Amino acid sequence: MATQRCRLYLITPPALPDPRAWLPTWEAALDGGDVACVQIRLKGLDDDALARAVDVLRPPAQRRGIAVLLNDHPALAFETGCDGVHIGQEDGSYGDARKAVGDGIVGVTCHDSRHLAMSAGEAGADYVAFGAFFPTATKQPKAHAEPEILAWWSELFTIPCVAIGGITVDNCRPLVAAGADFLAVSAGVWEHPEGPAAAVAAFDRIMEGG
Numbered sequence: 652m653a654t655q656r657c658r659l660y661l662i663t664p665p666a667l668p669d670p671r672a673w674l675p676t677w678e679a680a681l682d683g684g685d686v687a688c689v690q691i692r693l694k695g696l697d698d699d700a701l702a703r704a705v706d707v708l709r710p711p712a713q714r715r716g717i718a719v720l721l722n723d724h725p726a727l728a729f730e731t732g733c734d735g736v737h738i739g740q741e742d743g744s745y746g747d748a749r750k751a752v753g754d755g756i757v758g759v760t761c762h763d764s765r766h767l768a769m770s771a772g773e774a775g776a777d778y779v780a781f782g783a784f785f786p787t788a789t790k791q792p793k794a795h796a797e798p799e800i801l802a803w804w805s806e807l808f809t810i811p812c813v814a815i816g817g818i819t820v821d822n823c824r825p826l827v828a829a830g831a832d833f834l835a836v837s838a839g840v841w842e843h844p845e846g847p848a849a850a851v852a853a854f855d856r857i858m859e860g861g
Contacts, residue, residue, distance in 0.1 A: 655832070656858055656859065656860075657826075657827045657831050657832060657833065657834060657858040658685055658686075658687035658832070658833050658834075658858065659684070659685060659686050659687060659833070659834055659836060659851060659854050659855070659858070660687060660688050660689075660690065660813055660815075660833040660834060660835040660836070661680065661681075661686050661688070661689045661690070661835075661836060661837075661840060661851070662689070662690045662692050662722075662789075662835055662836065662837040663677075663689070663690065663691050663692055663693060663708065663837070664789075664837060664838075664841050665692060665693065665694045665789060665790070665837075666693065666694065666695065667693060667704065670703075670704040670707040670708055671707050674707060674708075674711070676841075676847060677708060677711060678711050679846075679847060679848040680840060680841075680847035680848055680850075680851050681711060681712060681715055681717060681851075682715075682848065683847065683848035683849065683850070683851030683852045683855070684851040684852045684854065684855030684856075685855050685858070686712075686715075686717050686851060687717070687718070687833060688717060688718035688719070688720060688734075688756075688833070689708075689712050689717055689718070689719055689720070690720045690721070690722055690737055690835070691704065691705055691708055691709070691719065691720070691721050691722065691733070692722035692723075692737075692837070693722075698724070698727055701721075701724065701727060702727060702730070702731050705719075705721060705727075705731040705732075705733065706731065709731065709732060709733060713732075713734070718734040718735065718756060719733045719734050720733060720734060720735045720736055720737050720756060720758065721733045721735075721736050721737070722736070722737050723736070723737070723738060723739065723742045724736065725738065725743070725747065725748040725750075725751035725752055725757075726751045728751070728752055728755065729751050729752050729753070729755065733752075733755070734755055734756055735752055735755035735756025735757055735758070735777070736748055736751070736752055736755065736756070736757055736758075737757075737758040737759075737760070737780070738757065738758070738759055738760065739759075739760040740759075740760055740761075740762070740767065745757060745759060745771060745774045745775070745776060746774070749775065756777045756778075757775075757776055757777055758776060758777055758778040758779070758780055758813065759771040759776045759778075759779055759780065760780050760782075760815075761779045761780060761781055762781070762782070762793055762794035762796065763781065763782075763794040763795060763796035763797070763800060764794070765800065765803065765804075767779075768781070768800075768804060768812075772808060772810045776810065777810070777811070778810060778811040778812065778813050778832070778833070779804070779810060779811075779812050779813070780812070780813040780814075780815050780835065781796045781800050781801060781804070781812060781813070781814060781815070782794075782796050782814060782815035782816030782835075783795060783796065783815060783816020783817055784796050784797075784798070784814055784815070784816045784817060784818065784822075784826060785816055785817030785818060785819075785822055786817050787816050787817035787838070788838065789817075789837045789838050792816055796814075796816070798825045798826055798828075798829035799829070801814060801826060801829040801830045801831045802829045802830050804830070805829075805830030805831075805832070806830070811832035811833060812830070812831060812832050812833075813831065813832065813833040813834075813835050814826040814831040814833070814834050814835065815834075815835035816835075817838075817839075818834050818835070818836050818839050819836075819838075819839035819843075820839065820843065820850060820853045820854060820857065823836075823839075823854065823857060824857060827857065827858055834854065834858070836850075836854065840854075
């Protein structure tokens, strides 16, 4: 059973026309409160453009002691100095991802499936991700998950679980209470009416029990 407090897992917006121009927003969010890790998830870029974006976004996070994961590209994650990779069920095998990143972090999307989560855990995944818990415009979810799956996992397994999908400051409390180790958030931070730094601070207060 999870004994540590829930922490924030911050995901980039799916598109950044100019990552360097966006850097002040990125750094303000990273300084807004406790951020455990970030996932660089930029769609529609070739490997060269994605590598350039990683070179902009990775260093500020790592300087703050925040782990940096790349979405879907294990080999590129290793080549660009990321701390690991997140893979979906259609993004290649766990084994291939592990070979690419070595001792780095490998997280696996498991949707609402206990079977997929147990298989990923047995294979050696560093965390399993369940979701989507709420409607999300960031991506088209393949499944809808309920908080009970977080409670089930946290009671039986020591591998961390991540909750993802439409999570905001206003709806996250049941997921924290159910035992999520991390809340993966994108639009809930970047589209917060008071700005990303305020959103991170608000998540931090909630996960501290406020």
